[in-house]
Amino acid sequence: MSSILRAAWVPDDDPERDWEIAADLAVEWVRRECAEQRAGGVLVLNAFGAEQQIPSFRRFAAEHTVTTPRASRNRVGRGTGPVLAYVPDERTLDFAAGLARGSSLAVVEGVHSFPFKGWARQLGAVDLTRPDEQPEELDSKLSEAINRLDFYKNNGFGDQFGKQQAQRILADLRSAGMLERDAILGALAARGASARGVRNLGRLIDALDRR
Structure with a gap:
């Protein structure tokens, strides 16, 4: 079973939802997890650069670590604290999950990212757009x-x-x-x-x- 203690996601299910809103929801959740665990966070991207395009990511990057699967693994340790993965593909998700072992992981789903519905149902991930709803279970x-x-x-x-x-x-x-x-x-x-x-x-x- 998964070593992720808590999970959350922002599904890409509303074409009217701005990317900044999706990012803000994930950042807010990860910040709370960092505070609760008294640990630093990690923002995981498919490639560097996206952290400069979204204000909440810029602020998060100034206080925490930003990395990608292509960066040296010496950049961050494994199991360092809560992780936010932004529109990850399979490789980036695998990398982010490794960093989040024993901690928390939030993902922002994108049109061309890995599909996260099954991931969320398996982990009981909180849908940050509907935080009061119970996570859907697998048949x-x-x-x-x-x-x-x-x-x-x-x-x-x-x-x-x-x-x-x-x-x-x-x-x-x-x-x-x-x-x-x-x-x-x-x-x-x-x-x-x-x-x-x-x-x-x-x-x-x-x-x-x-x-």
Whole structure:
């Protein structure tokens, strides 16, 4: 299971929501987590530069650490404190989750970022646009299939055995009308699947959909 203690997200579900508003919601939540844990925060980006485009990010960057998966891992330690990942892809999410071990992680979803619905449902992440609503849970049958996929994820679904087992589980989900790509990939990412594993599983799902 995940080593993230608390999670939150800003879904990309409102085309009228300004990016600065989404960033502000995440920054406010991470600041509260930092204060509660008495720890410094980390802003994780796909590439440097975005922290200068949004005022709340500029202020956060002045007080905390900013990094990317391409930066040296010596820049920040693992498990240093709460982490905010801005529109991350699979690789950036994997990196951010590693930094947030034993702490908190907030993500801002974007049009071209990794889909976070399954991630949020797996972790019980607070939707910062609807903080008073209870997080949506995964369907029990889908959750059982995700448990089985999680068991075979160690080699990133790249070896023949892991790939075959994943294909069998995914085929069963498809037959049941439950092959929810975003939910499955997000849940596996939340359970610690590597970026490579998430991408490989996505390819297996896409291959099934083309049949």
